[in-house]
Amino acid sequence: MTALTDFTFCATDLDQISDFDGTIAIFVGADAKLDACARKVNTLTRKAVDRFVASEAFNGLAEGAAVRLAYPSGLSAVAVIVVKLDRKPTQEAARKAGASLAIEKGPQPMLVLAGNLGSADEAALGLMLRDYAYVDHKTAEPKLRGPVTIMMSKPEAVDAVALRSVAEGVFFTRDLTNAPANDLTTTSFGDRLAELQALGLRVEVLEENQLEELGMGALLCVGQGSASPSKVVVMQWHGGGDEAPFALVGKGVVFDTGGISIKPAGGMEDMTMDMGGAGVVSGVMKTLAMRKAKANVVGLVGIVENMPSDRAVRPGDVVTSMKGDTIEVINTDAEGRLVLADLLWYAQDRFAPRAMINLATLTGAMLIALGHENAGVFSNSDDLSAAFLKAAGAEGEGAWRLPMSPAYDKLINSRIADMKNTGGRPAGSITAAQFLARFVKDDLPWAHLDIAGVASVKGATTLAPAGATGWGVMALNRLISDNYEA
Ligand code: BES
Numbered sequence: 001m002t003a004l005t006d007f008t009f010c011a012t013d014l015d016q017i018s019d020f021d022g023t024i025a026i027f028v029g030a031d032a033k034l035d036a037c038a039r040k041v042n043t044l045t046r047k048a049v050d051r052f053v054a055s056e057a058f059n060g061l062a063e064g065a066a067v068r069l070a071y072p073s074g075l076s077a078v079a080v081i082v083v084k085l086d087r088k089p090t091q092e093a094a095r096k097a098g099a100s101l102a103i104e105k106g107p108q109p110m111l112v113l114a115g116n117l118g119s120a121d122e123a124a125l126g127l128m129l130r131d132y133a134y135v136d137h138k139t140a141e142p143k144l145r146g147p148v149t150i151m152m153s154k155p156e157a158v159d160a161v162a163l164r165s166v167a168e169g170v171f172f173t174r175d176l177t178n179a180p181a182n183d184l185t186t187t188s189f190g191d192r193l194a195e196l197q198a199l200g201l202r203v204e205v206l207e208e209n210q211l212e213e214l215g216m217g218a219l220l221c222v223g224q225g226s227a228s229p230s231k232v233v234v235m236q237w238h239g240g241g242d243e244a245p246f247a248l249v250g251k252g253v254v255f256d257t258g259g260i261s262i263k264p265a266g267g268m269e270d271m272t273m274d275m276g277g278a279g280v281v282s283g284v285m286k287t288l289a290m291r292k293a294k295a296n297v298v299g300l301v302g303i304v305e306n307m308p309s310d311r312a313v314r315p316g317d318v319v320t321s322m323k324g325d326t327i328e329v330i331n332t333d334a335e336g337r338l339v340l341a342d343l344l345w346y347a348q349d350r351f352a353p354r355a356m357i358n359l360a361t362l363t364g365a366m367l368i369a370l371g372h373e374n375a376g377v378f379s380n381s382d383d384l385s386a387a388f389l390k391a392a393g394a395e396g397e398g399a400w401r402l403p404m405s406p407a408y409d410k411l412i413n414s415r416i417a418d419m420k421n422t423g424g425r426p427a428g429s430i431t432a433a434q435f436l437a438r439f440v441k442d443d444l445p446w447a448h449l450d451i452a453g454v455a456s457v458k459g460a461t462t463l464a465p466a467g468a469t470g471w472g473v474m475a476l477n478r479l480i481s482d483n484y485e486a
């Protein structure tokens with residue numbers, strides 16, 4: 001588990017600067033004007049700041065980038081970090097500035113002199129989010145991560161609980177998504193979600209016999225070749241009144257070998273992240289509970305492992321979904337939609353939600369279409385997809401809507417069953433969405449987010465190191481706070 005760096009917001013006290021043991025951060029805009037905090041540091045360091053901001057090095061810095069001035073004379077600090085940032089930065093620039101601080105931070109405590117910087121809370125969030133490392137399986141002593149003190153004019157205006165809740169939710173998602181499949185088994189995943197009860201969530205772990213009773217033949221066939229039992233976890237947050245809940249549904253394939261339609265060896269190890277959709281749902285539920293959201297939200301995740309074995313589902317097998325529709329399994333590697341079909345149906349059947357969004361690392365075709373920059377959005381509702389795209393845009397999480405249409409349905413019609421689970425290569429992400437739509441009631445606003453390209457990436461992004469990104473936690477948290485909270 002990756003703990004959040006320790007954060008405090010407090011009023012500015014210039015007298016603490018000279019003796020501070022650690023690193024000190026100041027912000028200077030492109031106009032090179034120093035605020036009171038930077039002036040104080042400048043005076044104490046006998047104008048080291050002046051000299052730096054007059055240099056070509058500062059001139060060439062991008063907005064939000066930082067430079068570390070090591071062992072400044074006149075201060076106890078080991079370094080002064082100068083961040084180039086406008087006094088009234090955009091949210092994006094402020095988060096980037098915070099992320100730059102996280103990269104330059106080092107193990108010592110840090111004193112951030114934000115003064116009257118606009119969006120200091122966003123800079124703090126950027127710092128929190130970028131100060132992440134997945135070290136659960138490193139044997140070396142974890143690096144010290146000293147506490148961060150943010151001095152500012154109006155610390156009382158910062159909603160520290162909201163910031164921390166978001167960062168904790170994102171970290172939870174990243175930890176789950178980064179975890180290898182022999183660590184995050186179906187059972188340990190269920191256990192980790194059950195622990196969320198401590199935050200006031202109601203968590204139920206449904207076991208295989210219960211799923212059989214519910215008739216979840218589509219979900220169950222995916223895990224039937226694995227020694228690890230399939231599970232459905234239901235997480236309920238009751239923060240609103242009597243209104244129907246908003247439903248979040250996630251694909252939680254802890255490892256996707258492809259099953260009997262086995263995947264090639266190269267890159268198969270990446271399929272530890274095939275529970276990324278369930279990871280995001282779990283992270284959002286954690287955030288909502290931590291910030292005590294005034295909304296009713298239910299999160300459902302289907303946790304299974306897709307393995308080949310003598311008991312595994314075969315290509316050509318026909319399974320019956322909870323809805324009652326039969327599915328011909330053409331390719332056992334198109335397993336995510338089988339999991340979601342039953343979960344989506346169960347979510348509607350049990351909770352009659354006001355709206356529903358599912359997330360899944362569903363198709364490789366999604367990476368071909370949008371790469372790692374945008375998730376695919378598929379929806380039966382212009383309103384819901386517009387609201388989601390707005391929330392994602394506001395959080396800087398890339399998302400792009402793709403079309404759905406009954407015209408694609410013929411690709412998934414089966415000769416012997418009600419439908420088949422693949423439609424071939426053309427429009428692979430859309431036919432997957434069309435498949436899911438068959439398990440969504442007509443009048444329910446619904447969106448499917450295909451996060452195959454964004455859940456985990458090979459290189460660092462602005463707010464995350466390489467690996468799991470936590471994409472979607474912030475967008476969904478905002479979607480709920482902007483549209484479904486009192
Ligand atoms: N989990 C994969 C999709 C995936 C691929 C996610 C790459 C992240 C990165 C999914 O279960 C899958 O295997 N989909 C198949 C569907 C096909 C058989 C119709 C695919 O995309 O190849």
Ligand code: MN
Pocket residue numbers: 256258332333334335336
């Ligand atoms: Mn697959």
Ligand code: ZN
Pocket residue numbers: 253256274333335336361362
């Ligand atoms: Zn998969």
